[in-house]
Amino acid sequence: MRLRHKPWAQDKLNEYPHFVPQKPEELVGKWQTRFAKEQPIHLEVGSGKGRFIVEMAKAHPNINYISMELQTSVVVSVLELQIEAQLPNLQIVNGDGRDLSQYFSPGELDRVYLNFSDPWPKKRHEKRRLTSPDFLRQYQAILKPQGEIHFKTDNQGLFEYSLSSMSQYGMSFKQVWLDLHTSDYEGNIMTEYEEKFSSRGSRIYRLEANFKT
């Protein structure tokens, strides 16, 4: 689902088709053609304003990155960072993580990042959580067999739910952090939400998981 109720935002995205493909559905299986170099592709679902993915793309020129965000007006913030940075290894999609198989072919991606996804604490909203089984099925469909999901959040309830949902789905955990910022994990790039919540004293949880083959 694309949110088109903010025409100014859509107009802005349309001005930069080399950064924001206008018909991403037509790139299924062809994403490497959008980048300067053919190299592993990492996708972030729910990028928000985009600081994480832009800084990751700067820090790791040997990886191609795709930012996916549902809200058109928020995608504009990612685009503004990219207009400034002009990164050859970053593409931006205004899309829904629920529809990943419409955008990517099986095995086209190497990693999915989920950062501070909306917790949707009510049980009746479980299906909207980005780590619910329907979403995991989407990630599995487009990741390489050894592809990974890297997830971080300040929300203990969502983290516990995600551990349980992934484990019931049959995934394996490579590593789990119960307090990322006091750990020896190197190279953490803070998202906008991470900075906000950690400055208020929240603990940050993180996991890396993959699908068993």
Ligand code: SAM
């Ligand atoms: N990752 C950013 C951060 O850590 O600062 C933003 C976190 S914000 C709480 C969650 C973002 O995920 C929102 O911008 C929301 O629009 C986006 N989002 C929620 N569901 C989504 C979906 N199904 N597909 C793509 N983006 C989604």
